[in-house]
Amino acid sequence: MTPQNIVEFDTVGLRYGQGTEVLRDVTFALPAGSFHFLTGESGAGKTSLLSLLYLARAQTRGHIKLFGRPTLTTPRDELPEIRRKIGVVFQDFRLLDHLSAIDNVALPLRIAGFPEDEIKKRVTELLIWVGLGSHLNAKPPTLSGGQKQSVAIARAVINRPQLLVADEPTGNMDDRSAARLLRLFVELNRRGTTVVIATHNESLIRAFPFPRMHLSGGRLAIYPAGMQFGDDAHV
Amino acid sequence: MFRRPSDLPFSKDGLSWFLPWMVMLMVFFATLTTAGTLSLNAMLARWSRSISGSLTVQVLPIEENGKINRKKTQLEIDEALSVLRKTAGVSSANLLTDRQMKDLLKPWLGDSVLLDDLPLPALIDVQLLPDTEVDLEILKTLLKKSAPNASLDVHKLWLGKLIKLTQRLDLLASSLLMLVIATTSIIVIYVTCSSLAVHRPVIELLHQTGAHDAYIARQYALRMGTLAAIGAVPGFCLVLPILFMLSSIAREIEGGLLSEARFDWTAWVLLGSIPAAAIALATLTAYWTVQKTLRRML
Numbered sequence: 001m002t003p004q005n006i007v008e009f010d011t012v013g014l015r016y017g018q019g020t021e022v023l024r025d026v027t028f029a030l031p032a033g034s035f036h037f038l039t040g041e042s043g044a045g046k047t048s049l050l051s052l053l054y055l056a057r058a059q060t061r062g063h064i065k066l067f068g069r070p071t072l073t074t075p076r077d078e079l080p081e082i083r084r085k086i087g088v089v090f091q092d093f094r095l096l097d098h099l100s101a102i103d104n105v106a107l108p109l110r111i112a113g114f115p116e117d118e119i120k121k122r123v124t125e126l127l128i129w130v131g132l133g134s135h136l137n138a139k140p141p142t143l144s145g146g147q148k149q150s151v152a153i154a155r156a157v158i159n160r161p162q163l164l165v166a167d168e169p170t171g172n173m174d175d176r177s178a179a180r181l182l183r184l185f186v187e188l189n190r191r192g193t194t195v196v197i198a199t200h201n202e203s204l205i206r207a208f209p210f211p212r213m214h215l216s217g218g219r220l221a222i223y224p225a226g227m228q229f230g231d232d233a234h235v
Numbered sequence: 236m237f238r239r240p241s242d243l244p245f246s247k248d249g250l251s252w253f254l255p256w257m258v259m260l261m262v263f264f265a266t267l268t269t270a271g272t273l274s275l276n277a278m279l280a281r282w283s284r285s286i287s288g289s290l291t292v293q294v295l296p297i298e299e300n301g302k303i304n305r306k307k308t309q310l311e312i313d314e315a316l317s318v319l320r321k322t323a324g325v326s327s328a329n330l331l332t333d334r335q336m337k338d339l340l341k342p343w344l345g346d347s348v349l350l351d352d353l354p355l356p357a358l359i360d361v362q363l364l365p366d367t368e369v370d371l372e373i374l375k376t377l378l379k380k381s382a383p384n385a386s387l388d389v390h391k392l393w394l395g396k397l398i399k400l401t402q403r404l405d406l407l408a409s410s411l412l413m414l415v416i417a418t419t420s421i422i423v424i425y426v427t428c429s430s431l432a433v434h435r436p437v438i439e440l441l442h443q444t445g446a447h448d449a450y451i452a453r454q455y456a457l458r459m460g461t462l463a464a465i466g467a468v469p470g471f472c473l474v475l476p477i478l479f480m481l482s483s484i485a486r487e488i489e490g491g492l493l494s495e496a497r498f499d500w501t502a503w504v505l506l507g508s509i510p511a512a513a514i515a516l517a518t519l520t521a522y523w524t525v526q527k528t529l530r531r532m533l
Binding site: 054055056076077080081083084088094096097098099103107108110111112116155 | 239240242244246247436437439440441442443444445446447450530
């Protein structure tokens with residue numbers, strides 16, 4: 001393993017039940033501090049690939065290493081420590097409706113055992129920064145789609161993850177808000193967080209020239225930064 | 236603002252409402268059963284003391300023409316003593332002296348007792364060897380054969396049978412307690428498993444966020460322990476008036492069989508620990524169930 005690689009996929013395949021493979025021979029590595037977009041048609045396997053990245057499921061073949069640890073052979077008790085290094089923004093937010101915005105964002109810190117004083121300070125600061133300072137105690141059902149997304153993003157980044165995985169994080173946002181959010185991700189990336197963002201937003205990809213991983217028919221191709229989609233890709 | 240809420244929306248559990256009711260009933264029955272068992276054991280100990288170690292045989296005086304035939308009576312007493320002294324397990328058999336008889340009757344008849352004027356039976360004090368069982372039925376038959384006017388204290392035989400019955404009731408009560416414990420555990424496991432199924436998406440999110448199984452199990456343990464407490468305390472309070480009533484009845488029947496049925500402080504401590512045990516049982520069962528169930532998840 002290359003120590004600088006945070007993620008390593010080697011001929012990874014994934015199938016659900018007895019169905020056909022949704023991911024086939026996926027091989028790539030993400031160096032620490034890299035920034036990648038993940039693109040592909042709907043149903044190409046983007047969400048499946050991301051779910052392998054954040055350890056929500058296990059591959060059916062091939063090898064995956066996260067932070068140098070092989071995911072299949074790492075003892076189950078040690079997986080939470082790996083997961084705490086990963087922040088995830090889900091496409092459907094997955095906020096807990098019975099908890100306030102502040103408690104939703106505080107979740108990763110509480111699980112990690114931070115003291116309540118520090119949790120309060122960090123969560124309040126971040127929610128004010130994402131524009132939810134007046135909605136700290138609001139519950140998700142009372143928030144708009146964009147506000148929910150902001151809470152979901154705040155929850156993903158509150159623990160300063162080493163790897164940030166986002167599935168269509170700008171889906172409910174206008175271009176201006178989307179660009180603002182991307183600047184947050186870029187700032188996190190500058191501070192050392194490895195970022196993978198699944199998106200359909202071509203204007204965003206053009207505005208932020210980072211390498212693109214493209215999924216088609218379950219196979220992955222990688223286009224270096226600046227290379228136009230359709231040029232020869234690194235597989 | 237920053238109170239620690241549960242990460243799991245337990246209020247949406249459809250099944251958890253009936254856990255307090257079930258625990259209330261279980262604590263009620265468990266406390267009642269334990270109280271019954273304690274009373275039975277106290278009575279059993281008292282009865283055992285009363286029938287072990289010694290026996291009393293009485294020989295009625297033989298009357299002829301309205302007068303006591305002392306010679307024949309003495310012959311029967313000798314026969315009875317002979318039978319008793321030959322019986323296995325008997326260490327000694329001695330006829331009570333006039334002085335001992337006077338002492339026995341003194342509380343009722345006063346000092347000036349003339350034994351010769353009264354048709355009193357002769358009493359034989361029989362001491363048994365420790366840790367030996369004397370078959371009272373056989374002894375009774377042998378005495379009847381050799382000395383027709385001699386008889387064993389019949390209530391000792393009756394007490395022996397009652398003790399056997401009590402021991403069986405004791406066993407039954409213990410079985411009932413085990414049943415209550417098993418039923419409570421099964422209910423907690425069922426409610427916990429149902430809740431885990433309902434909250435699976437939240438649990439997946441918690442795992443995803445880096446939660447260990449123990450983190451989730453602790454929240455379930457706290458939830459089930461709280462629900463159990465909501466049921467256990469009223470369940471115990473409901474049984475208290477019944478126990479106080481039984482205890483006061485027992486206190487009033489001084490000298491009777493029930494006089495040992497009242498509870499001392501150790502019994503009350505034991506009874507008071509039942510709701511605490513029910514809460515602990517629910518808490519630990521929920522914790523164990525969650526740990527065991529989540530182990531099957533990634």
